[in-house]
Amino acid sequence: MAQALTESTILAPRLERPAETRRAQAVVPKRAAFWLLAPSFFLLFLFTYVPILEALMQAVSLEGFGGKRIGYGLGNFHRLFADTAFWTALSNNFVYGLGTVAPSLVLAVVLGVVLQEATRLNAMLRTVIVFPVVLPLVAVATLFAFVLMPGVGLLDYHLAKLGIAATNWLGNPDTALYAIIGLSIWKNAGYYMLFVLAGLQAIAPELHEAAKLDGASAATRFFRITLPLLKPTLAFVLVIAMINVVTQIDHVIVLTGGGPSDSTNILLNYIFQAAHQQGDTGRAAAATVISVAALLSLSVASLKTLERGMHYES
Amino acid sequence: MRFVRSMALAVAMSTITATTAMAATRIDFFFPVPVDGALAKEMQNLVARFNQENPDIEVIAAYTGTYDETDIKTRAAIKAGKPPAVALMSANFITQYHIDDLVEPFDPLVRAEGKSPEDLMGQFWPALSGNARTDGVVYGVPFQNSTPLLYYNAEAFKEAGLDPEKPPVTWEDWVEDAKKLTRREGDKTTRYGIMLPGTYDILGWTISALTLSNGGQYYNPDWGGEIYYDTPSTLGALTFVDDLVHKFKVMPEGTIQTPAMNNAFFGGQVAMIVSSTGSLSFIRQNMKAPFKVAFIPRNVRNAVPIGGASLIIPKGNSQERKEAAWKLIKWLTSPQISGGWSRFTGYFAPVKAAYELPEMKEFLDKNPDAKVALEQLAFAKPWFATYNTVAVRKALEDEVQAMLSGKKTPAEAVKAAQANANALLKPYADATALNLPK
Numbered sequence: 001m002a003q004a005l006t007e008s009t010i011l012a013p014r015l016e017r018p019a020e021t022r023r024a025q026a027v028v029p030k031r032a033a034f035w036l037l038a039p040s041f042f043l044l045f046l047f048t049y050v051p052i053l054e055a056l057m058q059a060v061s062l063e064g065f066g067g068k069r070i071g072y073g074l075g076n077f078h079r080l081f082a083d084t085a086f087w088t089a090l091s092n093n094f095v096y097g098l099g100t101v102a103p104s105l106v107l108a109v110v111l112g113v114v115l116q117e118a119t120r121l122n123a124m125l126r127t128v129i130v131f132p133v134v135l136p137l138v139a140v141a142t143l144f145a146f147v148l149m150p151g152v153g154l155l156d157y158h159l160a161k162l163g164i165a166a167t168n169w170l171g172n173p174d175t176a177l178y179a180i181i182g183l184s185i186w187k188n189a190g191y192y193m194l195f196v197l198a199g200l201q202a203i204a205p206e207l208h209e210a211a212k213l214d215g216a217s218a219a220t221r222f223f224r225i226t227l228p229l230l231k232p233t234l235a236f237v238l239v240i241a242m243i244n245v246v247t248q249i250d251h252v253i254v255l256t257g258g259g260p261s262d263s264t265n266i267l268l269n270y271i272f273q274a275a276h277q278q279g280d281t282g283r284a285a286a287a288t289v290i291s292v293a294a295l296l297s298l299s300v301a302s303l304k305t306l307e308r309g310m311h312y313e314s
Numbered sequence: 315m316r317f318v319r320s321m322a323l324a325v326a327m328s329t330i331t332a333t334t335a336m337a338a339t340r341i342d343f344f345f346p347v348p349v350d351g352a353l354a355k356e357m358q359n360l361v362a363r364f365n366q367e368n369p370d371i372e373v374i375a376a377y378t379g380t381y382d383e384t385d386i387k388t389r390a391a392i393k394a395g396k397p398p399a400v401a402l403m404s405a406n407f408i409t410q411y412h413i414d415d416l417v418e419p420f421d422p423l424v425r426a427e428g429k430s431p432e433d434l435m436g437q438f439w440p441a442l443s444g445n446a447r448t449d450g451v452v453y454g455v456p457f458q459n460s461t462p463l464l465y466y467n468a469e470a471f472k473e474a475g476l477d478p479e480k481p482p483v484t485w486e487d488w489v490e491d492a493k494k495l496t497r498r499e500g501d502k503t504t505r506y507g508i509m510l511p512g513t514y515d516i517l518g519w520t521i522s523a524l525t526l527s528n529g530g531q532y533y534n535p536d537w538g539g540e541i542y543y544d545t546p547s548t549l550g551a552l553t554f555v556d557d558l559v560h561k562f563k564v565m566p567e568g569t570i571q572t573p574a575m576n577n578a579f580f581g582g583q584v585a586m587i588v589s590s591t592g593s594l595s596f597i598r599q600n601m602k603a604p605f606k607v608a609f610i611p612r613n614v615r616n617a618v619p620i621g622g623a624s625l626i627i628p629k630g631n632s633q634e635r636k637e638a639a640w641k642l643i644k645w646l647t648s649p650q651i652s653g654g655w656s657r658f659t660g661y662f663a664p665v666k667a668a669y670e671l672p673e674m675k676e677f678l679d680k681n682p683d684a685k686v687a688l689e690q691l692a693f694a695k696p697w698f699a700t701y702n703t704v705a706v707r708k709a710l711e712d713e714v715q716a717m718l719s720g721k722k723t724p725a726e727a728v729k730a731a732q733a734n735a736n737a738l739l740k741p742y743a744d745a746t747a748l749n750l751p752k
Contacts, residue, residue, distance in 0.1 A: 149574045150566065152581055165502060171512060171568035172719050257514045260569035260715035276386045277704040278738075279410070 058285035076286035086287060088262050089270035092177060096266055097245040099181040100188065104241060105234065107189040112196030113226065126197075130190040137187065141254035144183050145170075148255075170256055173263035180264050183251055188244060192237045199233030200226070235306035239299045246295050267291045338372040339638040341399035341631075344391070345375060346384035346623070356658055364645055371638045373400075381407075381623065382515075382704075388628060392416055397628035399639035405445040405624045406699035408454045409538050413701055413742065418627040420452040423640045437647075438664045441620050444535055444696025454624030455643050456664035458655065460592040461618045461694050462523045463687055464611065468604040470495055470505065470585040481608035485527075485554060488586075488611040492564035495585035507564035509584045510555065511572045512718060518707035520588055521714060522619050522698055524551035529614030533698040539743040541698070541706055544732035548710075550613065552724040556717055569715045576600070590621060591687040594660035598683075607683040609690050616693040622661060662688055701742035709734035 062072035080086050111129055115122045132140065147154045151166035160166070169179040203226065211221045249268045252258060258265035258273065265273075267287065275284035343361065347353040354377045361375040378384040381404035388401045403411070411417040424434050431452045435443045442456040468478035474494040482488040492507025510520050522532045530547025534540035542548060558565040576593075578584040580600050588610065589597065597605065610618050625643045627636055645651060653668035655661070657677050662684075668674055669688070678685045700706050712734075713727035722730070 145571065145573055146577075149571075149577060150568075151583060152577060166566075168566060168568035168570070170571055171574075173716065173721065174719070255571075259514055259712065260512065260719065261712045261721070273705075273708075277382070277708070278702055279389075279414075 055285050055288050058281050059289045062282045063279075072282060076282040077290075080283050080286045080290070083283070085262060085265065086270060089265045089267050092262075092264065093245070093266040095177060096181060096184075097242065099178070100184040100245060101238070101241045104185050104189045104192055105237065107185065108192035108196050108237065109227075109230070109234075111189065111193045112200055113222065115193075116197060116200045126193075129193060132187045133191040133194070135187075137248060137250040138254060140183065140187055141251035144179075144251070145255055148179055171260060173261045176256055176260060176264045180251060180255065183255075184244075184248070187251075188241065192241065195233055195237045195240075196230065199230045203229045231306055235303055238302050238306070242295065242298055242302070246291055338368075338370050339634055340372045340374065341635050341638050341642070342391075342396075343373050343375045343642065344378045344384055344388055344398045344401040346378055346381050346402060346404075353659060356655075360646070360651065360655070364642060368641065368645075371641060373638075373642055389416070392628050392630055395630065397630040399627060399631050399635045400642055401626050401628060402457055402623045403454065403626045405442075405454060405456070405459070405620065405622055406697040406703055408445060408624060408626060409448060409699035410701065410703060411626065411628075412448045412453055413538060416629050417453050418629055418631070418636060420455065420627070420640075423636065424452070437666060439662075439666060439691050439694070441691060441694035441696065442664050445620065445699060446624055454626050455647055456622070456624050457646060457652075458592070458659060458661035459620050459622035459664050460590045460661050461620055461687065461690050462520060462588050462610055463591050463594075463690070464586060464608045465579065465589055465597060465605055466586045466608065467579070467582065467584075468606050470582065470603075474585070478604075478606060481606065482586075482611045483609075485611050485613040489558070489562055489564070492558065492586065493562060496564045503563075503566070505582065506566055506578070506584045507562075508558055508586045508588075509565060509570050509575045509578060510558075510588050511575050512569035512715060513572045514708060514711055516572060516590070517569075517711045517714060519590075519619060519621060519697075521548075521551060521555070521710060523588070523610050523617075524554065526617035526619060526695055527551075527610055527612045527615065528554075532619075533700055535696055537747065538699065538701040539739050539747055541700055541732075541735050541739065543710055543735055544728045547614075549724055549728050552714065552717060552727055554613070555714070556724045559718060560720060568719050579605075591684075592622070592659065592661050594683060594687065595658075596660070598660075607686045609686070609693070616690075617695055618690060618693060619697045620694045621697055622664075660684070662691065700739060702738050705738050706735045709738060 059076055060072060060074070061069045062075065063069050115126050115129075135143075148169040150156060150168040150171065151160075153169075155169070156164075156166050167175065170176050207225050207229075208221055211225055216224065246267060249266060249272070252264055252266060252269050253272075256264045258269045268291070271284045271287045271291070274280045274287060345354075345357055347357070357377070358375055361373050365371070365373055376398070378387045378401075384401060384403065385407050388398060388403065391397050408417065420434065421431050424431055431447075431450075434452060434455070435446065438446070438456050439459075442459060446452055446454045446456055464481060466478075466481060471478040471491075474491075476491055476494060482491045488508070495505065495507040496503060497505040511517060525532050525548045528547045528550045530542065530545060530551070532542055532548070534542075555565075559567050575584070575587055576589075576597070579587045579597070580602070582603060594607070609616055625646065627639045627643075631639065647665055649663075649665050649667040649671060652663040652665045653671050653674045656663035656668065657674070663669065663674075669678075678688070698707070710727075710731040713722060713731040716722040717724060717727045
């Protein structure tokens with residue numbers, strides 16, 4: 001229910017209400033609404049908008065020795081684009097995003113559809129699958145440090161039974177990012193499945209019954225009924241998943257710190273390194289501006305594309 | 315009514331002011347714990363003891379995470395205008411604090427007591443003064459220090475026909491022993507001879523230990539704008555490590571995460587590891603097979619860098635707070651407290667006099683491994699510290715990690731590391747050594 005509410009606020013098409021009703025409602029409640037919203041707005045302003053402005057300011061200024069700040073125009077962006085580590089981080093983030101979002105979403109839909117009937121076995125399986133969601137990412141990362149340990153870790157222990165030799169998953173620049181991707185899928189798929197389950201509840205059973213009577217196969221029903229009606233849910237989950245790709249780095253920091261050789265260095269970690277390890281706030285702020293802008297436009301674009309051709313009930 | 319209320323308020327206010335005036339000087343103390351949780355509790359105990367013994371000062375100890383996090387939090391606090399009066403700072407970060415003009419010199423506080431900075435530094439092991447002083451001025455007082463050590467599995471030594479009383483002394487011995495200790499079953503290696511930690515931070519420290527053992531200096535200790543990566547001593551050290559992996563095959567390929575290394579050592583999958591003296595207590599608690607420690611083997615000479623942390627007073631504190639901070643620092647670095655902390659943690663005590671205490675002598679007799687760590691101190695050198703230390707360190711670490719995975723040769727690695735490090739150091743060089751009369 002709550003799920004449906006969030007969706008409708010975010011995704012509902014703007015319903016044009018007759019002009020006079022709008023005006024009639026507007027007079028008194030508006031002031032009350034303002035005062036009711038004021039505390040939240042104040043906090044939002046203080047902790048969200050001011051930092052955004054501060055980041056923008058930092059992006060166009062340079063901090064010299066002794067902490068003096070001078071205007072620097074687009075210099076930080078030039079320095080950012082000239083830094084090969086930034087491009088490495090960007091491409092890593094791209095691979096990481098593609099590698100986590102697509103499989104997690106597919107998994108979430110498959111699991112959601114398979115487990116949607118409320119049987120006792122399904123309830124248990126759902127709990128098992130959702131379990132990683134309740135674990136903090138830091139704890140998961142620490143756990144995976146042991147799972148991925150070369151030779152003695154859980155993964156290698158079982159792979160060895162299949163005759164696969166010990167692999168230094170996190171220690172090899174070719175595999176480290178994929179190890180991190182695997183962890184993220186494990187952690188997130190269950191979370192996205194919850195949304196899919198909620199979305200599935202909203203699909204009227206009559207549609208499936210009618211299709212069954214018409215002789216549609218399970219696959220046809222999935223692709224012609226379930227998937228199209230899940231689109232609003234998927235659009236929402238996609239945006240959440242993309243935000244996760246950019247904002248979650250606990251596991252990177254715990255497991256590899258971005259290494260080896262920058263192979264798992266993704267944007268936020270790059271920003272962290274620039275700001276806190278190198279004290280280069282200007283370049284860090286420039287990278288922040290770029291990544292937030294990219295994230296914002298990607299989110300809007302994906303919502304727009306998915307909104308087109310969306311099916312709404314009644 | 316209103317009058318009464320405002321009177322009451324005024325009285326209440328003045329009482330508050332009065333009590334603050336009489337109350338102790340309140341100071342904040344930021345401290346990191348790089349090893350494990352028990353240390354944080356012990357530090358809180360120490361501070362509680364100090365507060366009891368010094369009713370005129372109230373120290374509020376704040377646990378601030380790792381060394382890196384403590385650096386971030388201290389800088390943020392300074393920026394916010396509320397610096398802690400004392401911070402326990404990774405010894406090689408102090409140079410950057412000095413460059414950024416964020417740290418108070420200790421000299422005036424020492425001189426006010428009629429002593430000289432030499433008297434202050436004279437209490438500590440000579441190796442520690444390199445990181446504590448910049449241009450002759452003291453900016454940090456050493457509190458907990460370490461050096462890298464060679465840890466080896468005595469049982470594995472016996473099994474391989476080696477004498478556990480005779481650890482490798484030179485790199486030649488090291489390779490020979492490692493070959494004998496490496497156990498292969500078909501194409502699988504069930505026990506490696508050596509593992510070196512490959513995680514950022516400790517990797518740079520380990521490589522600098524090997525470079526120093528190879529006769530190198532690693533960085534310019536007098537000026538923060540130079541690092542010596544593309545040099546024979548560093549190239550030799552890297553080639554040695556590369557050979558361990560790819561030529562002698564006594565060390566696994568790829569970056570070895572520190573927890574994986576420790577686990578392999580505890581599980582007998584590796585016979586020798588390099589780790590900090592600060593890990594001594596941790597390894598003692600977790601290692602079931604008998605183990606011993608030894609100096610880091612040498613190629614040219616015995617030499618290791620120090621590690622650990624020093625106490626600093628960030629800028630922006632009032633004279634009163636500075637004096638309270640100085641009192642706390644003197645107390646924390648007194649032989650008794652320093653010795654107790656050393657026995658508890660495994661770090662060595664920076665104060666020489668700590669080792670004259672009977673309880674310390676007894677401890678060393680019972681724990682000969684702690685004695686080895688102490689003896690190696692005679693060969694210790696300062697920890698590399700430059701402008702932008704962490705990034706400069708990472709410039710080499712990224713290349714070494716590529717080399718460990720067989721993606722670069724040692725020669726390519728040192729060249730790329732030098733180029734990247736030079737670019738990072740350039741702003742400082744431009745502002746100082748290259749800032750010439752026009």
